[in-house]
Amino acid sequence: MPASSLQQSGPFGSLDEYLKAREWLVNAEKAHGYEGLVQRTTLEAKAEDIIQRLKEWEDKNIYGVKSDGSGHEAGHRFFHGLDLVPDSKLFDIAIKAPKGCLLHCHYDCLLPPDTALSDARNQPNLYIKCDVPLVSEGLFAYALPQFDVFSQDIHLTESTNLFSKAYVAGSWMRYSDFLSKFPGGAEKAESWLYKRMVLQPDDAYHPKQTVNGIWQQFIRAVTVIRSMFGYETAYREQFRRVLWKFAQDGIMYAEIRVALNYGFSIKSDDGTRQLKQKEALEIFQQVLKEEVPKIHAAGHVFYGVKVIYACMRSSSREAMLWCMDNCIEMKQLFPDLICAFDMQGQEDTGHPLSYWVSDLLAMRAKITALNLDLPFIFHAGETLDHGGETDSNLYDAILLDTKRIGHGFSITKHPLLMQICKERQIAIETCPISNEVLGLVPTTKSHHLPVLLANCVPCTVNSDDPGSWKASMLSHDFHQAMMSSENMSLMGWRTLAEWSISYSCVGAATKEKMLSDYGKRWTEFCQWIVDVHGKA
Numbered sequence: 001m002p003a004s005s006l007q008q009s010g011p012f013g014s015l016d017e018y019l020k021a022r023e024w025l026v027n028a029e030k031a032h033g034y035e036g037l038v039q040r041t042t043l044e045a046k047a048e049d050i051i052q053r054l055k056e057w058e059d060k061n062i063y064g065v066k067s068d069g070s071g072h073e074a075g076h077r078f079f080h081g082l083d084l085v086p087d088s089k090l091f092d093i094a095i096k097a098p099k100g101c102l103l104h105c106h107y108d109c110l111l112p113p114d115t116a117l118s119d120a121r122n123q124p125n126l127y128i129k130c131d132v133p134l135v136s137e138g139l140f141a142y143a144l145p146q147f148d149v150f151s152q153d154i155h156l157t158e159s160t161n162l163f164s165k166a167y168v169a170g171s172w173m174r175y176s177d178f179l180s181k182f183p184g185g186a187e188k189a190e191s192w193l194y195k196r197m198v199l200q201p202d203d204a205y206h207p208k209q210t211v212n213g214i215w216q217q218f219i220r221a222v223t224v225i226r227s228m229f230g231y232e233t234a235y236r237e238q239f240r241r242v243l244w245k246f247a248q249d250g251i252m253y254a255e256i257r258v259a260l261n262y263g264f265s266i267k268s269d270d271g272t273r274q275l276k277q278k279e280a281l282e283i284f285q286q287v288l289k290e291e292v293p294k295i296h297a298a299g300h301v302f303y304g305v306k307v308i309y310a311c312m313r314s315s316s317r318e319a320m321l322w323c324m325d326n327c328i329e330m331k332q333l334f335p336d337l338i339c340a341f342d343m344q345g346q347e348d349t350g351h352p353l354s355y356w357v358s359d360l361l362a363m364r365a366k367i368t369a370l371n372l373d374l375p376f377i378f379h380a381g382e383t384l385d386h387g388g389e390t391d392s393n394l395y396d397a398i399l400l401d402t403k404r405i406g407h408g409f410s411i412t413k414h415p416l417l418m419q420i421c422k423e424r425q426i427a428i429e430t431c432p433i434s435n436e437v438l439g440l441v442p443t444t445k446s447h448h449l450p451v452l453l454a455n456c457v458p459c460t461v462n463s464d465d466p467g468s469w470k471a472s473m474l475s476h477d478f479h480q481a482m483m484s485s486e487n488m489s490l491m492g493w494r495t496l497a498e499w500s501i502s503y504s505c506v507g508a509a510t511k512e513k514m515l516s517d518y519g520k521r522w523t524e525f526c527q528w529i530v531d532v533h534g535k536a
């Protein structure tokens with residue numbers, strides 16, 4: 001707080017004097033945060049006022065806590081409010097909002113599996129296996145299904161029939177047989193599979209849940225869904241759909257973390273060929289070439305996507321070293337597509353960055369010698385730890401010159417590191433809904449985004465794994481961020497979106513153009529708010 005604020009404290013000669021000092025203090029604190037950067041046009045001020053009024057109204061009328069204490073608070077728990085969101089005008093506004101760039105998301109978890117499940121019906125070579133036979137309610141609840149495609153026929157016998165007591169765990173059953181033999185039929189089968197891939201409210205909120213517990217469930221869900229995209233057509237069509245969903249949700253560009261782990265492969269549809277990192281990236285490049293012009297033709301402002309090469313932080317050293325070299329190789333082959341390197345997987349249970357420091361320093365030396373533009377963008381501080389090994393990832397991320405920080409949830413307990421992020425322009429990629437569903441905060445209201453904004457630490461809003469909890473690409477997170485804090489405003493959305501452009505990996509000229517495109521869309525958006533919602 002500036003020293004001058006002290007001069008504003010008492011003793012006060014009158015109520016009027018006190019109220020003036022109070023107003024000054026509130027405004028001084030606002031100016032300390034992102035509001036200090038904001039200048040409103042008349043149109044923006046009008047639109048902003050409409051949004052604030054809508055927030056209050058919706059909090060009482062759409063959400064609302066009843067006199068007996070039951071009900072849902074807006075911006076509180078994502079799953080509790082999910083069914084109410086469609087009734088919200090503010091959600092409609094969030095969908096329309098131009099959002100800038102999505103800088104933190106994971107490819108496998110971008111979309112819920114609806115379309116993948118319908119595509120799977122048409123894959124004759126697709127097989128399914130489980131770790132237990134599906135012969136009792138308990139085993140249905142426990143089982144982990146996985147998919148793969150095979151070129152040779154695997155006949156249906158008692159030992160490959162998932163619904164037989166004689167099923168040998170891990171044996172493959174043709175998916176079409178699985179659908180027809182599932183108790184209650186194909187629709188029941190798909191809804192059973194769906195629940196294995198998408199987290200449910202009880203997974204997130206049951207009273208004995210822990211961070212490790214929900215992560216174990218999340219990893220299981222990812223294992224199922226990832227195996228569903230394990231063949232070429234599914235992998236490609238998923239990417240095509242993702243691009244359209246981004247554009248339709250007001251995202252102008254994205255950087256996607258793709259798990260290109262050691263041992264990564266997808267198969268050709270007929271199961272005869274294995275496609276590795278290079279072939280997967282070729283698929284992305286090809287789809288971008290085909291789809292971006294169509295997305296433009298449909299009237300969207302869209303700058304495509306780049307890939308953050310990501311591998312598991314729990315890897316063996318041998319696997320990690322292979323990935324580091326492979327990442328450099330892929331950067332040379334796909335200089336415009338690969339934009340950074342990261343490690344992913346649960347931070348608390350994986351190796352901390354300190355474990356990898358010498359390898360990362362050697363990787364950096366190679367990158368510099370090759371004159372490549374390949375920054376690190378590390379996950380760090382996605383933890384409840386404070387002062388321990390996981391939390392200390394923040395120190396290493398900063399010392400290793402991370403371009404941004406993924407999550408940075410624990411950084412608000414490190415004022416010096418927040419200050420450094422401000423000075424060195426390291427943006428924090430926050431993920432409000434993800435942090436709530438995966439157990440870091442019991443409510444979005446205690447998320448660190450408002451703290452970062454109040455300190456004017458550059459940050460962005462991201463969806464992380466929206467498909468894993470049936471959220472949209474970014475609208476739900478924008479909406480949740482808006483509803484969870486009084487201090488979040490329309491100009492907060494604008495600030496976050498402009499930061500997402502400024503801290504992205506695109507070149508300076510493209511950034512300029514994006515900012516200018518954004519400005520135009522934003523003005524249209526504010527006008528729309530005033531025209532459509534201003535009269536109510």
Ligand SMILES: O=c1[nH]cnc2c1ncn2[C@@H]1O[C@H](CO)[C@@H](O)[C@H]1O
Pocket residue numbers: 106107108109219222259344345346347379382434464465
């Ligand atoms: O919030 C996150 N922090 C770290 N890793 C994550 C997060 N969300 C997803 N993944 C990683 O991405 C994989 C899917 O591609 C997940 O298995 C998980 O390892």
